[in-house]
Amino acid sequence: xxxxxxxxxxxxxxxxxxxxxxxxxxxxxxxxxxxxxxxxxxxxxxxxxxxxxxxxxxxxxxxxxxxxxxxxxxxxxxxxxxxxxxxxxxxxxxxxxxxxxxxxxxxxxxxxxxxxxxxxxxxxxxxxxxxxxxxxx
Amino acid sequence: xxxxxxxxxxxxxxxxxxxxxxxxxxxxxxxxxxxxxxxxxxxxxxxxxxxxxxxxxxxxxxxxxxxxxxxxxxxxxxxxxxxxxxxxxxxxxxxxxxxxxxxxxxxxxxxxxxxxxxxxxxxxxxxxxxxxxxxxx
Amino acid sequence: xxxxxxxxxxxxxxxxxxxxxxxxxxxxxxxxxxxxxxxxxxxxxxxxxxxxxxxxxxxxxxxxxxxxxxxxxxxxxxxxxxxxxxxxxxxxxxxxxxxxxxxxxxxxxxxxxxxxxxxxxxxxxxxxxxxxxxxxx
Numbered sequence: 001x002x003x004x005x006x007x008x009x010x011x012x013x014x015x016x017x018x019x020x021x022x023x024x025x026x027x028x029x030x031x032x033x034x035x036x037x038x039x040x041x042x043x044x045x046x047x048x049x050x051x052x053x054x055x056x057x058x059x060x061x062x063x064x065x066x067x068x069x070x071x072x073x074x075x076x077x078x079x080x081x082x083x084x085x086x087x088x089x090x091x092x093x094x095x096x097x098x099x100x101x102x103x104x105x106x107x108x109x110x111x112x113x114x115x116x117x118x119x120x121x122x123x124x125x126x127x128x129x130x131x132x133x134x135x136x137x
Numbered sequence: 138x139x140x141x142x143x144x145x146x147x148x149x150x151x152x153x154x155x156x157x158x159x160x161x162x163x164x165x166x167x168x169x170x171x172x173x174x175x176x177x178x179x180x181x182x183x184x185x186x187x188x189x190x191x192x193x194x195x196x197x198x199x200x201x202x203x204x205x206x207x208x209x210x211x212x213x214x215x216x217x218x219x220x221x222x223x224x225x226x227x228x229x230x231x232x233x234x235x236x237x238x239x240x241x242x243x244x245x246x247x248x249x250x251x252x253x254x255x256x257x258x259x260x261x262x263x264x265x266x267x268x269x270x271x272x273x274x
Numbered sequence: 275x276x277x278x279x280x281x282x283x284x285x286x287x288x289x290x291x292x293x294x295x296x297x298x299x300x301x302x303x304x305x306x307x308x309x310x311x312x313x314x315x316x317x318x319x320x321x322x323x324x325x326x327x328x329x330x331x332x333x334x335x336x337x338x339x340x341x342x343x344x345x346x347x348x349x350x351x352x353x354x355x356x357x358x359x360x361x362x363x364x365x366x367x368x369x370x371x372x373x374x375x376x377x378x379x380x381x382x383x384x385x386x387x388x389x390x391x392x393x394x395x396x397x398x399x400x401x402x403x404x405x406x407x408x409x410x411x
Contacts, residue, residue, distance in 0.1 A: 139306075139308040139309050139310065139411060140308075141308055141377060141379060175310055175375055175377065177375070177376065177377050177384070178386075179384070179385065179386030179387075179389065180386050180388070180389075181324070181325050181326045181386070181388050181389055206343075207339065211338075211339070213335075213338050214335045214338065215331035215334055215335055216332045216334075216335050218329075224332070224335050227325055227326055227332055227335075227336070228335075228336065228339050230325070231323045231324075231325050231336070231370055231392075232370070234323070235323075235324045235374070235389075236374070236376075238375065267386070269377045269379065271308075271309075271310055271377045273410060
C-alpha cells in the first residue's frame with residue numbers, strides 16, 4: 001500500500017538545508033508500523049540527501065566543497081544560457097541524487113541519531129521546490 | 138505488490154543518454170494508481186540517474202565533467218587490466234548510482250517537468266545494458 | 275508487506291568492503307518471489323553503494339580516488355572538531371549515498387554478475403556500523 005503527499009518547500013538560499021521536520025510535518029496520516037519512506041524532488045537543479053543534523057558548520061562545508069567540485073564557468077561547458085550556476089546545479093544534483101529512502105520501523109522514521117534529510121539547493125535564486133513523498137508498507 | 142520487467146538497451150556510445158521512453162515502453166501493464174517505479178542497472182561500469190530532459194548540451198557537459206572528475210590513467214590506480222576507461226567507469230557509476238526511484242501518482246510517472254531518466258554509459262565500447270524494472274504498489 | 279532486519283557489522287578498516295554475504299546472512303526468512311531489498315546505513319560518515327565484487331584492486335582504487343576527491347584539511351572547512359577525517363567522511367557518504375535498492379526476482383537478489391554491495395567506511399577508527407534491511411514485496 002502506498003500513501004502519497006506533496007510538500008511545497010518555500011524558496012531557500014543556495015546551500016544545504018535540513019528538512020526532516022518539514023517532511024514529517026507534511027505527512028498527515030500516522031506512519032505504518034513497518035515500511036519505507038521515499039522522498040523525491042521534482043527538479044534537476046536541486047537534490048536531496050542524508051547527512052549530519054547537528055552542527056551548522058557541516059552545512060557550510062558541504063556548500064564549500066560542492067562549489068569547488070563543480071565550479072561555475074568551467075571551460076568547455078555549453079549549457080550556459082540559464083546562468084553560470086545552472087549547469088553546476090545539474091551536476092551536483094546528479095551526484096547527491098533526487099531521492100532518499102528511509103526505513104519506517106515501529107511507526108517511526110528509522111534515521112540514525114545524527115541523520116537528517118537535506119534539501120540541497122544549488123541555484124542562486126531558486127523558486128520553491130516540490131517534493132513527492134511516498135509511504136510504502 | 139510488485140510487477141517486474143527486464144529491459145535490454147542496445148549498445149550506446151560513451152556518454153549520457155535519456156532513456157525515459159525506453160523504460161516506459163518496456164512496461165507492458167498499466168501503472169498502478171499509486172506506487173513507486175524502481176529502475177536498476179545490473180552493471181558496474183554504467184549507472185542511472187535523473188536529470189534535465191531538454192537541452193542536449195546538458196548531456197555533453199555531464200560527459201565532460203565526469204571525465205575530468207575521474208580521468209583515465211590516474212596515478213596509483215591498480216585495476217587497469219580491463220583498459221584505462223574501466224576503473225573510472227566503476228568510480229563514476231558509484232557516484233551517480235545504480236538505481237533511480239520515482240513515484241507513480243495517478244497512474245503516471247511523477248517526474249518533474251524537466252526530469253528524464255539517464256543511462257550513464259562510462260565504457261568506450263560497451264555492450265547492451267540490462268535493466269530490471271520493479272513497479273511497487 | 276515489509277520484513278525488516280537489523281544487521282550490526284563489526285568495526286572495519288577505513289576503505290571499501292564487500293558485504294553482500296553479511297547482508298544475505300542476516301535475512302532469516304526466505305526472500306519473496308518478487309520484491310525489493312532496501313539496505314540503509316544509519317550513519318553519516320559511512321555509506322553503502324554497489325560495485326565490482328571480484329578484483330580487490332577495485333576496492334583499493336576506490337579508497338585512493340575518494341581520498342583525493344575529498345582530502346583532509348581542505349582550506350575553509352569549519353567542521354574539524356571530530357578530526358580531519360570526519361568532514362571528508364560526511365562528504366564522501368553524501369556522494370555514494372546511504373541506501374541501495376536491489377530487485378528481488380524469483381526469490382533471489384537480482385544483482386548483476388559482477389555486482390556486490392559495498393560498505394564504504396570513511397572514518398579512521400570507526401565503531402561497528404548498523405544497517406536496517408527492509409524486504410518489500
